[in-house]
Amino acid sequence: MDLAYGPEYETFRAELRAFLETHGSEAPGRRGEIASVGSAEVTAWQAKLIDRGYAARTIPKEYGGAGHEADPLIATILSEEFGRTHVSKGVGGQGIDMLVPTLLEHGTEAQKKRYVPATVRGEMVWCQGYSEPGAGSDLAALQTSGRVEGDHLFINGQKIWTSTAQFSQMMFALIRTEPDAPKHEGISYVLVPMDTPGIDVRPLKTMTGHAEFNEVFFDEVKVPLANIVGRRGEGWKIANTTLRHERNMLGSSATSESLYEGALQVLREERIDGGRAVDSPVLRDRLMKLQAETIANKAHAMRLLTSRLRGENAGVAGLVSKLNGCQLNHDLAGLAIDAMGEGGALYRGSERARDGGRWQFQYMFQLGLIIGGGTAQIQKNIISERGLGMPREPKAVKAAAEATPGSDT
Amino acid sequence: MDFGLSEEQALLDETVRRFLDERLPMSRVREVVESESGVDDEGWRALAELGVAGALVPEAFGGAGLSLLDAAVIATALGHGAAPLPFVGSSVLATLLLRDVADGDVQAQWLPALAGGGARIAVGIAERVEARQGAGLTEAEGGLSGTALFVLDGQDADAFWLVCGDDAHLVRAGAAGLTAKPLPTIDRTRRCVEVGLEDAVPEASYRGVGASLDRVLDAGRIVLAADILGGCDRALALSVAYATDRKQFGRPISTFQAVKHMCAEMAAAIEPSRSLVWYAAHAWDALPDEAPLLATLCKAHLSDVGHDVMRTATQVHGGIGFTDECDLQFWFKREGLSRQLLGGPEALRAHAARLQGIA
Ligand SMILES: Cc1cc2nc3c(=O)[nH]c(=O)nc-3n(C[C@H](O)[C@H](O)[C@H](O)COP(=O)(O)OP(=O)(O)OC[C@H]3O[C@@H](n4cnc5c(N)ncnc54)[C@H](O)[C@@H]3O)c2cc1C
Numbered sequence: 113m114d115l116a117y118g119p120e121y122e123t124f125r126a127e128l129r130a131f132l133e134t135h136g137s138e139a140p141g142r143r144g145e146i147a148s149v150g151s152a153e154v155t156a157w158q159a160k161l162i163d164r165g166y167a168a169r170t171i172p173k174e175y176g177g178a179g180h181e182a183d184p185l186i187a188t189i190l191s192e193e194f195g196r197t198h199v200s201k202g203v204g205g206q207g208i209d210m211l212v213p214t215l216l217e218h219g220t221e222a223q224k225k226r227y228v229p230a231t232v233r234g235e236m237v238w239c240q241g242y243s244e245p246g247a248g249s250d251l252a253a254l255q256t257s258g259r260v261e262g263d264h265l266f267i268n269g270q271k272i273w274t275s276t277a278q279f280s281q282m283m284f285a286l287i288r289t290e291p292d293a294p295k296h297e298g299i300s301y302v303l304v305p306m307d308t309p310g311i312d313v314r315p316l317k318t319m320t321g322h323a324e325f326n327e328v329f330f331d332e333v334k335v336p337l338a339n340i341v342g343r344r345g346e347g348w349k350i351a352n353t354t355l356r357h358e359r360n361m362l363g364s365s366a367t368s369e370s371l372y373e374g375a376l377q378v379l380r381e382e383r384i385d386g387g388r389a390v391d392s393p394v395l396r397d398r399l400m401k402l403q404a405e406t407i408a409n410k411a412h413a414m415r416l417l418t419s420r421l422r423g424e425n426a427g428v429a430g431l432v433s434k435l436n437g438c439q440l441n442h443d444l445a446g447l448a449i450d451a452m453g454e455g456g457a458l459y460r461g462s463e464r465a466r467d468g469g470r471w472q473f474q475y476m477f478q479l480g481l482i483i484g485g486g487t488a489q490i491q492k493n494i495i496s497e498r499g500l501g502m503p504r505e506p507k508a509v510k511a512a513a514e515a516t517p518g519s520d521t
Numbered sequence: 522m523d524f525g526l527s528e529e530q531a532l533l534d535e536t537v538r539r540f541l542d543e544r545l546p547m548s549r550v551r552e553v554v555e556s557e558s559g560v561d562d563e564g565w566r567a568l569a570e571l572g573v574a575g576a577l578v579p580e581a582f583g584g585a586g587l588s589l590l591d592a593a594v595i596a597t598a599l600g601h602g603a604a605p606l607p608f609v610g611s612s613v614l615a616t617l618l619l620r621d622v623a624d625g626d627v628q629a630q631w632l633p634a635l636a637g638g639g640a641r642i643a644v645g646i647a648e649r650v651e652a653r654q655g656a657g658l659t660e661a662e663g664g665l666s667g668t669a670l671f672v673l674d675g676q677d678a679d680a681f682w683l684v685c686g687d688d689a690h691l692v693r694a695g696a697a698g699l700t701a702k703p704l705p706t707i708d709r710t711r712r713c714v715e716v717g718l719e720d721a722v723p724e725a726s727y728r729g730v731g732a733s734l735d736r737v738l739d740a741g742r743i744v745l746a747a748d749i750l751g752g753c754d755r756a757l758a759l760s761v762a763y764a765t766d767r768k769q770f771g772r773p774i775s776t777f778q779a780v781k782h783m784c785a786e787m788a789a790a791i792e793p794s795r796s797l798v799w800y801a802a803h804a805w806d807a808l809p810d811e812a813p814l815l816a817t818l819c820k821a822h823l824s825d826v827g828h829d830v831m832r833t834a835t836q837v838h839g840g841i842g843f844t845d846e847c848d849l850q851f852w853f854k855r856e857g858l859s860r861q862l863l864g865g866p867e868a869l870r871a872h873a874a875r876l877q878g879i880a
Contacts, residue, residue, distance in 0.1 A: 113523065113524065113525070113526075113527070113590060113799070113803045113806075113807075114522065114523045115522060115524060115803070115807075115808075116522065117522045118522070121522075185522055376879070380879075390874075390879055390880070391880065393871070396870070396871070396874050396879065396880060397867060397870050397871070399874075399879075400818065400821070400870035400871075400873045400874055401821070401822075401825070401866075401870060403818060403873070404797070404818040404819070404821055404822035404870075404873075405793075405822065407797060407800070407815065407818060408793040408794060408796060408797035408822060409793055411524070411793070411796035411797050411799065411800035412792065412793040412796035412797075414522075414524035414796070414800075415524050415525055415795075415796045415799070417522070417524065418522070418523055418524040418525045419525070421522070421523070422523075422525070428788050428792060429792040429795070429796075432788065432789040432792050432793065435789050436789055436793060489782070491785075491789075492781070492782040492785035492786065492789075493778070493781065493782075493785075495785035495788055495789060496781035496782065496784050496785040496788075497781070499785070499788055500757075500761050500781075500784055500785070500788060501761070502761065502764070502765070502775045502776075502781050502784060503773070503775055503776045504776075505776060505778060
């Protein structure tokens with residue numbers, strides 16, 4: 113047990129801190145803030161970060177990245193320091209986190225050249241077209257079809273819950289191209305320009321009041337066969353390799369730490385009958401309970417990081433972070449709201465709403481994350497089956513050939 | 522950066538587990554808990570040879586000179602085996618007090634004997650955490666008087682550390698005016714006693730050692746949490762195994778999603794708890810500023826996780842889980858005692874808030 117990172121890493125951290133102190137104010141709004149996606153402000157900041165190796169760090173230089181070796185400790189320092197200072201860590205989202213690693217692993221040279229640099233610069237925004245009305249947890253049941261004619265695919269069908277589709281230039285989609293093949297073998301991974309005729313994006317307002325995701329309809333949408341990543345019919349396997357990249361990111365303990373700090377501040381500042389909320393033994397007890405969980409998840413993240421560094425398989429320990437982290441975040445938001453009493457119900461539009469209604473927003477948003485990226489129940493299936501070696505349900509055995517479904521975003 | 526057990530620690534864990542599997546299987550545990558002393562003396566001496574009894578005794582006194590993280594690894598293995606052995610009381614609390622507050626002569630007299638497994642010291646410190654009705658000690662010219670409750674591993678102890686305010690007194694079991702009477706709790710695998718004193722004269726007294734007492738309390742909380750963790754591991758393993766064997770509706774109950782999800786919930790709660798126990802123990806060894814808060818929250822958290830796991834595991838077993846015949850009840854009850862000792866979750870969380878200046 114040794115929690116020190118070592119001198120070369122501490123030097124890296126010190127340089128990063130100095131950079132954030134000097135330049136942090138130039139960063140655009142919080143990561144993922146919808147209005148700023150693709151703006152000049154975002155791309156300028158992104159360029160600055162790549163230049164110093166603070167963003168797109170492990171993406172090769174020829175594709176617009178900083179070209180460094182993968183190093184989990186550096187990645188941890190980056191997320192710790194950007195998180196601590198609440199400075200945007202540059203372009204995020206499904207393009208850079210999921211599509212780019214997929215293309216680097218499975219794409220042709222032409223596909224990599226064409227899409228990776230623009231995505232990395234933040235100029236090309238992507239959405240993920242996986243879920244359909246009839247295919248959520250059971251993702252491989254998807255029906256959106258791609259008919260092959262000559263050098264082209266003609267896509268018909270519907271995607272749903274597609275985050276950021278309304279301002280994306282591109283979609284990476286799972287499309288059924290081999291209607292006669294078994295469920296998992298008839299799917300292709302296709303890159304679809306969103307300005308292709310026949311695509312209709314209809315925003316779906318979420319419970320938070322924002323249009324955070326969309327329905328996307330396809331009517332004879334013509335896409336070159338060259339836009340298929342990997343071989344036709346191998347899309348399920350390809351999607352699964354990226355899901356592995358994604359699963360590592362979910363349930364991050366840094367989010368819980370920052371929500372805990374925020375909730376603590378709310379409890380300290382809110383007054384109940386002239387006294388502080390934190391002096392209520394009941395609220396304080398809930399706070400301490402969630403602090404213990406927050407610290408446990410942080411320690412757990414360090415343990416998983418060590419497993420990766422040691423090249424060990426973390427076993428069941430590696431499968432629980434998404435389930436625990438998302439639930440904890442939801443509970444932290446719930447506590448902050450309860451500490452505000454009736455005021456906790458105020459939302460955007462009220463001048464009295466604390467932090468512009470941030471906590472109600474979080475309470476809803478975090479619930480969305482419990483569902484998205486593989487529901488809590490699907491996580492429990494994964495933990496019991498892959499982690500504890502318990503059997504699949506009898507009827508599901510045949511259908512779920514090689515992967516547990518529904519672990520998309 | 523390396524957050525995990527070392528190879529030596531993994532080996533230590535394996536060694537203790539294997540020893541318990543061979544020497545103290547549940548059939549033997551059942552015999553020991555029916556005995557007068559409630560401790561497997563022979564087993565304890567054999568484990569002492571492996572360095573367990575003297576894990577925290579410095580090498581200069583014949584011990585293994587290990588860290589608290591090592592002790593936590595041992596405690597997890599002992600919890601996993603529901604071992605009827607006086608590790609937490611004698612090898613952790615009493616040993617650390619000897620190490621931290623006693624003078625050289627007293628150390629030389631007791632530490633080698635503890636390390637060898639031939640002597641045991643129990644600690645009465647419950648009143649420093651929360652004084653309950655009818656408990657507490659006072660000191661007068663004639664000696665110590667009053668009652669110390671929940672003296673863990675106190676059955677057949679050779680001496681007692683008794684805490685009175687910020688002072689620690691070492692009193693021999695045979696001292697005039699001292700009586701130790703069994704305090705039967707639900708957990709038969711570890712024995713608590715109630716120590717009554719009437720002008721009993723200590724063999725040694727150390728005054729104004731409050732800071733050491735608090736540090737020992739932190740260690741005790743971490744090690745109890747580690748014991749709970751081991752019990753949780755065992756309860757989950759038993760549940761998965763039982764669910765695999767047991768058939769209803771023509772199929773193993775492990776194929777029912779409700780049962781699988783109960784097991785998944787236990788695993789999801791246990792794994793970060795393990796990380797937290799390691800973190801708190803490491804902090805006690807190496808990060809003294811963080812240790813008090815981590816020890817406090819760790820014990821509170823493990824107590825809650827322990828309760829949930831024991832309740833869930835019992836339900837996975839159905840009716841058999843409710844029987845004496847089913848071994849699961851040993852861990853259910855062991856957790857039930859550990860949870861209450863050295864501060865229950867609510868008391869600990871209030872303490873955690875005070876430590877941070879929140880309350
Ligand atoms: C905020 C948010 C953003 C999203 N963004 C995207 C996106 O960008 N792109 C995209 O493609 N998708 C996206 N999704 C969709 C998301 O992946 C799905 O909602 C999710 O996989 C669940 O599918 P579903 O909604 O069809 O629910 P269903 O699968 O119908 O599930 C309904 C209920 O049944 C349970 N259930 C289903 N199957 C099982 C089973 N085998 N065992 C036990 N319980 C089961 C579920 O746990 C759930 O409680 C997003 C969702 C959310 C909430």
